[in-house]
Amino acid sequence: MTELVIIGGGPAGMSAAVAAYERGIRDILILERDSSLGGILQQCIHNGFGLHKFGEELTGPEYALKYINMVFKRHIRYKLNTMVLDITNNKVITATNETDGIFKIEAKAVILAMGCRERPKGALNIAGTRPSGIYTAGTAQKFVNMKGYMPGKNVVILGSGDIGLIMARRMTLEGAKVHAVCELMPYSGGLPRNIEQCLNDFNIPLKLSHTVTKIHGKERLEGVTIARVDESRNPIPETEEYISCDTLLLSVGLIPENELSKTAKVELSHITSGAVVDQDRQTNAEGIFACGNVLHVHDLVDFVSEEAEIAGKSAAEYINGTLKKTVNIPIKTDGKVRYSVPQMITREKDITVYFRVADVFHNVKINVKNENGELVFSKRRTKAVPGEMESITIKEDKIKNAKELYIELEE
Amino acid sequence: MKRNLTCIVCPMGCSIDVNIENGEVIDISGNSCPRGAEYAKNECISPVRTVTTTIRCSDGSVIPVKTDMPIPKDKVFECMKIINHTSIPLPVYPGDVIIKDVFGSNIVATGGTYNDNCGCKKQGRF
Numbered sequence: 001m002t003e004l005v006i007i008g009g010g011p012a013g014m015s016a017a018v019a020a021y022e023r024g025i026r027d028i029l030i031l032e033r034d035s036s037l038g039g040i041l042q043q044c045i046h047n048g049f050g051l052h053k054f055g056e057e058l059t060g061p062e063y064a065l066k067y068i069n070m071v072f073k074r075h076i077r078y079k080l081n082t083m084v085l086d087i088t089n090n091k092v093i094t095a096t097n098e099t100d101g102i103f104k105i106e107a108k109a110v111i112l113a114m115g116c117r118e119r120p121k122g123a124l125n126i127a128g129t130r131p132s133g134i135y136t137a138g139t140a141q142k143f144v145n146m147k148g149y150m151p152g153k154n155v156v157i158l159g160s161g162d163i164g165l166i167m168a169r170r171m172t173l174e175g176a177k178v179h180a181v182c183e184l185m186p187y188s189g190g191l192p193r194n195i196e197q198c199l200n201d202f203n204i205p206l207k208l209s210h211t212v213t214k215i216h217g218k219e220r221l222e223g224v225t226i227a228r229v230d231e232s233r234n235p236i237p238e239t240e241e242y243i244s245c246d247t248l249l250l251s252v253g254l255i256p257e258n259e260l261s262k263t264a265k266v267e268l269s270h271i272t273s274g275a276v277v278d279q280d281r282q283t284n285a286e287g288i289f290a291c292g293n294v295l296h297v298h299d300l301v302d303f304v305s306e307e308a309e310i311a312g313k314s315a316a317e318y319i320n321g322t323l324k325k326t327v328n329i330p331i332k333t334d335g336k337v338r339y340s341v342p343q344m345i346t347r348e349k350d351i352t353v354y355f356r357v358a359d360v361f362h363n364v365k366i367n368v369k370n371e372n373g374e375l376v377f378s379k380r381r382t383k384a385v386p387g388e389m390e391s392i393t394i395k396e397d398k399i400k401n402a403k404e405l406y407i408e409l410e411e
Numbered sequence: 412m413k414r415n416l417t418c419i420v421c422p423m424g425c426s427i428d429v430n431i432e433n434g435e436v437i438d439i440s441g442n443s444c445p446r447g448a449e450y451a452k453n454e455c456i457s458p459v460r461t462v463t464t465t466i467r468c469s470d471g472s473v474i475p476v477k478t479d480m481p482i483p484k485d486k487v488f489e490c491m492k493i494i495n496h497t498s499i500p501l502p503v504y505p506g507d508v509i510i511k512d513v514f515g516s517n518i519v520a521t522g523g524t525y526n527d528n529c530g531c532k533k534q535g536r537f
Binding site: 042045046047048051052057059060061062065144145146147148170173174191192193195196197200201299300 | 416417418419420421422424426460461462463464465467471472473475477484487488491495505521522
């Protein structure tokens, strides 16, 4: 029996481990699929991490190293190159690696911190051939930053998520020509600073309301056809334009990697593709917690670390038998607010709720009402965009006696 | 002359308006912190950028590096050239100075050899 098993040794897993340790848990085991701790941070060599958490600007590997050192200092155990195959509802974990073979671990508590993966091109339905030269932005990032290979010289990027923007700059710095970044939506999903320093600095055009309609080339990619899309996101044929290129990078969204959560019968949200959790980040499966990008995709790693601290602390309380649910208040959203995390409240205390809006809104009021339509919280925002996670803190006395909470956006 | 900038100091990405007269910044608005004001001022007079890239090691692998200070924006590609024409012997540990004084900044390793957990153990930094 192991007290706490953490699936994933990225920023979420390491932060959760450290938080649980600080609450007195010593029997901790991190299971990591890759050959080092740190997760995807190791390939994010650009700076901009840690301002929130450490008050300094760090690169991805430097941010990871801070947590790796915390894990080392506490002698928290971890197994690298270890793939978890199955987690049961009663917390029996089956995993495999080269030295231990296939093995089972019984855990008192489990923290899911597997992160997310990129939406692949298969999910996109682009017409044309399937030549080589098409990569997800993250794969290209791994090739360039960790393996030292350039995937191509003439690049088009589809999707303006942060990884796509970062890769536009990275490929340019290494001598490639990035011809365009196409974004289906009329706004970018990336941070404004990345549009400025990754595209504008290098005069890379950002084509909003544009998509790739056709892929050309037999063995190797020879070019793509791009087109403007109308309001319902359908390509307008007369705006089609051919761009000659040998590489297409896709930065079209991230999907929480929840195959293991499913084997553990954890209830998943169809909006976030992550688990449904309470304020302690506990799932419907008792003693199984989730945090980081496996729960919902975050904008900043700093917020991942913070959320993982909640999960680590709660798991420690669960192991010590002090985590008691007293209420059951679901949090619902109105559609303009796409989702919230947590999705339910099970303890009466001050609760910070994170959420994303579904569209770009100006001058809105974020209202929280109870089941009788009474306003329990209200906050004004000059701008709310889907690319930026919002958070509000609802005070304990406002939650008392509520049966349900609704988060609404009033324009 | 008026200029509108997007601040790149932190993820907030404030939209900053700068008023410039005779090559001097006379008014800055829209920033939410002093660092934003400093960025806006620099950006109008002598823009700088931190460069993050990789450097080739003697065994063919690559290690992430950065300029430990921002360098002039128009020197970024020259800086890349210098880094890409250098090969370094192993081992490398995070924080090691790889090349000294490149446009007023040092090129510093931000990671180490990947297969030993960034060399933290050997480094004795924990």
